[in-house]
Amino acid sequence: MTRRDGLPLDVSRQALLEYASEIMLKAWQSFDVARPGEPSIDDDLKELARASISEHPTSARQALAEAARILDSSLAQSRPRFFAFVGSSGLEVGVLADALASCFDVNLAVSGKSADLIEAQALRWVGEFIGYPANGGAFTSGGMVSNLTALAAAREHALPRSRHEGLAGKHVALYCSSEAHYSVKRAAEILGIGADNVRGLPIDKTRRVNSKDVARAVDLDRKSGITPLAVIATTGTTLTGAVDKIAELAEVCEQENVWLHVDGAYGLPAASLNECKELFTGLERADSVTIDAHKWLYLPKACGVVLVKNRTTLAAAFSHFENYMLHDESQMNPVDMTLEYSRPFRALKLWLAFRVHGAEQFRTAIKNNLAQAKLCKELVEASEELELLVEPQLSTVPFRHVPKHLQGNEVALNDHNLKLVKRMQEDGRVYVSSAVIDGRVCLRPCFVNFRTCDDDVKVLIEVTLELGSKSPP
Numbered sequence: 001m002t003r004r005d006g007l008p009l010d011v012s013r014q015a016l017l018e019y020a021s022e023i024m025l026k027a028w029q030s031f032d033v034a035r036p037g038e039p040s041i042d043d044d045l046k047e048l049a050r051a052s053i054s055e056h057p058t059s060a061r062q063a064l065a066e067a068a069r070i071l072d073s074s075l076a077q078s079r080p081r082f083f084a085f086v087g088s089s090g091l092e093v094g095v096l097a098d099a100l101a102s103c104f105d106v107n108l109a110v111s112g113k114s115a116d117l118i119e120a121q122a123l124r125w126v127g128e129f130i131g132y133p134a135n136g137g138a139f140t141s142g143g144m145v146s147n148l149t150a151l152a153a154a155r156e157h158a159l160p161r162s163r164h165e166g167l168a169g170k171h172v173a174l175y176c177s178s179e180a181h182y183s184v185k186r187a188a189e190i191l192g193i194g195a196d197n198v199r200g201l202p203i204d205k206t207r208r209v210n211s212k213d214v215a216r217a218v219d220l221d222r223k224s225g226i227t228p229l230a231v232i233a234t235t236g237t238t239l240t241g242a243v244d245k246i247a248e249l250a251e252v253c254e255q256e257n258v259w260l261h262v263d264g265a266y267g268l269p270a271a272s273l274n275e276c277k278e279l280f281t282g283l284e285r286a287d288s289v290t291i292d293a294h295k296w297l298y299l300p301k302a303c304g305v306v307l308v309k310n311r312t313t314l315a316a317a318f319s320h321f322e323n324y325m326l327h328d329e330s331q332m333n334p335v336d337m338t339l340e341y342s343r344p345f346r347a348l349k350l351w352l353a354f355r356v357h358g359a360e361q362f363r364t365a366i367k368n369n370l371a372q373a374k375l376c377k378e379l380v381e382a383s384e385e386l387e388l389l390v391e392p393q394l395s396t397v398p399f400r401h402v403p404k405h406l407q408g409n410e411v412a413l414n415d416h417n418l419k420l421v422k423r424m425q426e427d428g429r430v431y432v433s434s435a436v437i438d439g440r441v442c443l444r445p446c447f448v449n450f451r452t453c454d455d456d457v458k459v460l461i462e463v464t465l466e467l468g469s470k471s472p473p
């Protein structure tokens, strides 16, 4: 019996690998050019998706070919005209790193030996890249889990032993902008803080939370016996890309002795640019930060990062001493810093990407995206039928189509823009998502793809105007 007799292949590994790399190469080449539309799901694929599990093997080549067809008719964020949500773009070396990491399947729960060193180094590099003095952190599945991780540390910091005793009888609260990402509420639900105790405070006309409102809310809560756990500054809101003023919020937090968390899942990579430094003034004062490498650092999902100023705060929230995971108190396992147990080697893709491209190429790609957002804004402003809804602070440009015959009719405009986005998605030349800003439905393109170029932005505007003008009255 050979080692492979349990799960034999019907082709050589070399042939399989060559075929897989052919598929990947073809995909990468197809991402270099925008395709004219998105293929629909054909009947063969529908049939395939209905089949029950087979007792017998399918040839590996055939199964891989099927996987390639499934992927080709799926929405790939890697394509250059995917402008919806806050996308990612499947950077090639990141894809290879994922394959390599899976191949060795290192688990970063207990010591993974060299992998631990690389994870720690990659965390340091993220901190250096954005200018945050991190002393610890963890790779996570994304912004949701990074925010949860940071807020668990904040809860334990404000109320030591709350992870053991629970919060029963203790009233606590979080403070953020009304446009903070929903993951803050979700973290509050999971941590026993309660979504109703997330104070989503009003935003000003630049869509930032006002630090005076935060100070007032903290004060009011304290006077009512409520313990403030953390203030969350969002640096790059999901809806409009607004960047809260970190320094002003840091001032409040330092005076009130409250944890400051910066949710920069989307926007923090821009802090690496000299021209954007001012937007992120005060970042170094935060107790924790969230940044998603699978958003504006171009890596394939999932690659979230949470960084903390003081690593003992993570250990206080997460460390365990179990009979099946022995370690010295001074030598924490990676799992003692985060909430996942089995942990893939996510750090490898960020590490490899920084090694292969260097920090400067990343900064250039981010600058390009900012320039594309500026171009999009200019094209919107130059058109009589388009209306910019929010002045972009980062790379999100919310706008709507306003045909002459609907001017002034808000209800009809909302209906028109909702249908327009649907039609654009069906058309498939560009992919954009809709959003609602101050009651107005709009298109909300976000430029975070290194494959996007100026022509793609122009096509976005052309398609909007073309399909917008064809809308049934």
Ligand SMILES: Cc1ncc(COP(=O)(O)O)c(C=O)c1O
Residues within 6 Å of the ligand: 086, 141, 142, 143, 144, 145, 181, 183, 234, 236, 237, 238, 263, 264, 265, 266, 292, 304
């Ligand atoms: C500001 C912000 N925070 C958190 C998240 C959640 O990130 P993830 O989807 O990686 O969990 C997002 C997602 O878009 C976001 O924009």
